[in-house]
Amino acid sequence: MTRYEPASSVQATVIRNIGWLVAYDQATDRQVYRRGADIAFVGGQFVDPATLAPGDIGETIDGSDLMVVPGFIDLHAHPGFETMLKGVTEEVGSRQFWMSSLYEYLYLFDTTHEGMVASTKVALSELMQSGVTTIVDISTPHEGWVETLAASGMRAYAAPMFRDAYWFTDNGREVKYDFDEAKGKLRMDAALAAVDAAIADPGGRLSGMVVPAQIDTCSEGMFRASLAEARARNIPIQVHASQAVVEFQEIQHRTGMSPVGWLGSMDLLGPDMTIGHGIFLDHHSWLHWPERNDLALLAETGTSVAHCPTVFVRRGITMQHAGLYLERGVNLALGTDTYPHNFIEEMRNGIYAARITAADVAALDASRMLHMATLGGAKALGRTDIGRIAPGARADFFTVDLRHPSMRPVYDPIRSLIFTAGERPVRDVYVDGSRIVHDGVPAAFDLDAARDTLEQAQASATRDVARYDWAHRPAEVLMPRTLTGGEV
Secondary structure, X not given: OOOOOOOOOOOEEEEEEEOEEXXXXXXXXXXXXXXXXXXXXXXXXXXXXXXXXXXXXXXXXXXXXXXXXXXXXXXXEOOOOHHHHOOOOOOOOOHHHOOOOHHHHHHHOOOOHHHHHHHHHHHHHHHHHOOEEEEEEOOOOOOOHHHHHHHXXXXXXXXXXXXXXXXXXXXXXXXXXXXXXXXXHHHHHHHXXXXXXXXXXXXXXXXXXXXXXXXXXXXXXXXXXXXXXXXXHOOOEEEEEOOOHHHHHHHHHHXXXXXXXXXHHOOOOOOOEEEEEOOXXXXXXXXXXXXXXXXXXXXXXXXXXXXXXXXXXOOOOOXXXXXXXXXXXXXXXXXXXXXXXXXXXXXXXXXXXXXXXXXXXOOOOHHHHHHHHHHHHHHHOOOOOOOOOOOOOEOOEEEEEOOOHHHOOOOOHXXXXXXXXXXXXXXXXXXXXXXXXXXXXXOXXXXXXXXXXXXXXXXXXXXXXXXXXOXXXXXXXXXXXXXXXXXX
């Protein structure tokens, strides 16, 4: 065993006698429990505590009442606007568009620059509080965005969207597309500039991702250019695809193929590609598609899927089913894609949705969901140094208070965390060995001020809904409050 040599005067932090450690087992590529174990980290990296001499250790933490868990990876989120929609869009969906909320509701809300920044701060803080240490932020580029990501203390991928076209409806029953490839090129250039700014950030925790926004809003030329730019930078690529029946049918009309089939025909599938959502594959019962090739194509090419169950379950839509994807060899990771930015709730909802869709309690369990939330996300990002607690990995992890009432009695603490406790017992969150949440409180932002700004942005946006709706209906008509009598 080689003794660890500390860098300059930096000393290690050791957590000793951990009640329950979720450790990485390299032989099986799985997370496993360890009882009474020690971990150590220094310079942002886990090290083998057995290699440390007493003089190497600067801080020792008693872990006997803690569970220590590798940081979660949110592979698909839109923090720049999602939090603004709390209480507004939970119960909307267009029956004419197979229950999706995309085509009639998504673009009803505009916001200010200040609103976007505030929304991002609130969303990132909520994610930290539920154990997320790495986020893929799929937003539109805006001033101060990269700086906000850096200030959060999280490990973040700036993933700015761009596209050739936008969709719209002018009658509530038909989706139309307005293509402008010249404007698309300008959007792509702006997005790549934001990606490059994130990669160049001196903190070392930021990176980038190339995101042609949706499969139905991007031309073949844009997809091929996107892949070339991603590979030139050696960074991953992600696209929203197979997220709606409307989209599936649109791609079928244009190409005669499923969305996944079309991406495969352009050689876009592979280990560096993530499909955002990937629900409506050719086996989905709502489609009545005659072929069954998509799952095998994703597995064969090593393409990942970012599964975001909550936002779809709200509309009565589910993947059919997550356990089947895993059985067929598809790498599944987890994303939020909506508010609340509570990753543990997302895990719980994903398990329940799979079981209901499959009518089988064994369709998905806590062990496989934990894998998705950690190692699955790391694999999608092409990384072997996050999503795990092991010497050599980055020191991204969080602690859970085993004495919290929601965790007691303790029989299987991961199961209790997911199905019962949620984020309530999450105490400290570390990224690169630096504590970004202390006793449940995120350190980076003034959240009261951010929430005040966010509330103002929501009020302004909801007042303008009629301006963007095809029938000029106000928010009070499209999204009436649960009870009458709340009008001002």
